[in-house]
Amino acid sequence: MIQDSQRPVLLTGVNGQVGFELARSLQGLGKIVALDRTRLDLANPDQIRAVVRDLKPRIIVNPAAYTAVDAAESDAALAMRLNAEAPAVFAQEAKRIGAALVQYSTDYVFDGTKAGAWAEGDEAKPLSIYGKSKLAAEQAIADSGCHHLIFRTSWVYGLRGRNFLLTMLRLAVERDRLRIVSDQIGAPTWAVTIAALTAQVLAQAAAVGEQGWSEWWTRHTGVYHLTAAGETSWYGFAEAIFEMGGLVTRPEVEPIPSLAYPTPAARPANSRLSNARFAQTFGLCAPHWRDALELCLAGR
Template identity: 65%
Template sequence: MTMREPRTILLTGVGGQVGFELMRSLQGLGNVVALDRSRLDLSDPDQIRRVVRELQPSLIVNPAAYTAVDQAESDTAAAFQVNAHAPGVLAEEAKRLGAALIHYSTDYVFDGSGTVPYTENDAVAPQNVYGKSKLAGEQAIQAVGGAHLIFRTSWVYGLRGKNFLKTMLRLGAERDELCVVMDQLGAPTWSRTVAVLSAHVLAQAVGRGAAWDEWWHEHHGIYHLNASGSTSWHGFAEAIFEMSGMTNRPRVKAIASASYPTPAVRPANSRLSNARLTSQFGVQAPDWRDALRLCMAER
């Protein structure tokens, strides 16, 4: 694999939370061509191949995904098309070009059992369609065998799109009391945290210059990438309102998952260990509360 000059980085899903932040964080690492769904629809394999072959990128960064977890239970084909089949096509095209691929996956590939953070070596056992489709995407990339990094993250939020943070702020302004699940644990992860840590890792590859392909050979594989620490959805909600500056904050009542049934089963344990990420690349994820405080300061 030969590093082209100038480098072209194809970024998908720029309309999403992580894609929006990556479009900014990747600046300086190459010529970023950022495409939203109107210009690159991952449900269309022919369009994927056509766009990649036209742009001839050195790197493809794919945060785009079908993320409607509950809807995926009844819209299985669409979820698998975007989350499973499209990553495989991107991997094939990247390998054909001698390019590399960065792809984003999820904590939902695990069944949520246990009481400690998952490592990359733990057995996968997704419990819902979304998790199964994301795992299939990981496997499709690995089967192609090209240069790749797969970053699994969790509980992503931000000031754009649909996410828990924005939902809490909206409902908190409308209601005096909110009921939030307390028996699911994870690390709320700001979309900018994902983008910045990704850029720090990629900068190491770019810095290798002529040894670009050697770097990918040494570091390819799956890494967990989320904020440090953990809390429950209830704890996350309380922190949001604590930092919101709202004059009249709602009461946040803790409830069990069984009291709030959803079409898709959610894992009770969504905690991911970043140890391999830190060991390999020297990057340190911020504590989830510190990142949330920075995010809230931008409101």
């Protein structure tokens, strides 16, 4: 019989922003079985169950998600299937085989009305289908009773996929003037930061050995906020991208209110998440968003 320490890590969404980086950061924690949508269709619960039962992973890391926030408003069924139902199945299977689940959630579970940074225990009131689907996943995972870590993050970007950074770099070439929302506040968080901190947390779990594994997960199971340090607006993020991006020419950027840029999905005005619990529990802290952005752009 395979020993627990030799069971693999199942990683989903390997072609996504965070999944791509996790496939690299998780090295050293055992065999990584990294699957994309062609090998694991999260819209198919039976396939999820079959893959988990076949692999018998020790840890399931699930960054895969439906992330098109506006499109989710008119495609709620698929958003719920991928973002809520699939994690629920992973949680059920993790409980059944004694695995641990790492799931990623979002600042969009909050309505943005709080004056200060959101803590994990604050009441969640999502404004969008996307936010509701991610909150439903959190609740289903907790209800399953499996060992889990749920990391809420915000404003994820990187050098692959679709994200604000790449959109701004493209528009900087195409346009002389841009209008960017300035009254939504949050922390732009580099996909590499999320992956690196996830790996360091899981390394702490591995370090306790076989005897302490279950007890470690029992003590640490729950929701944690994991974002870059500091805060800015989308306008401030755009200005920093153009400042650090080494562009030949910079477009003029005009700050505008959210009302001047209506979208199908409502966004929270205040997306600031407190990372205090994460730092106190794991002894780790994310870099300031500007420092992370500088590192990211240096890799272009």
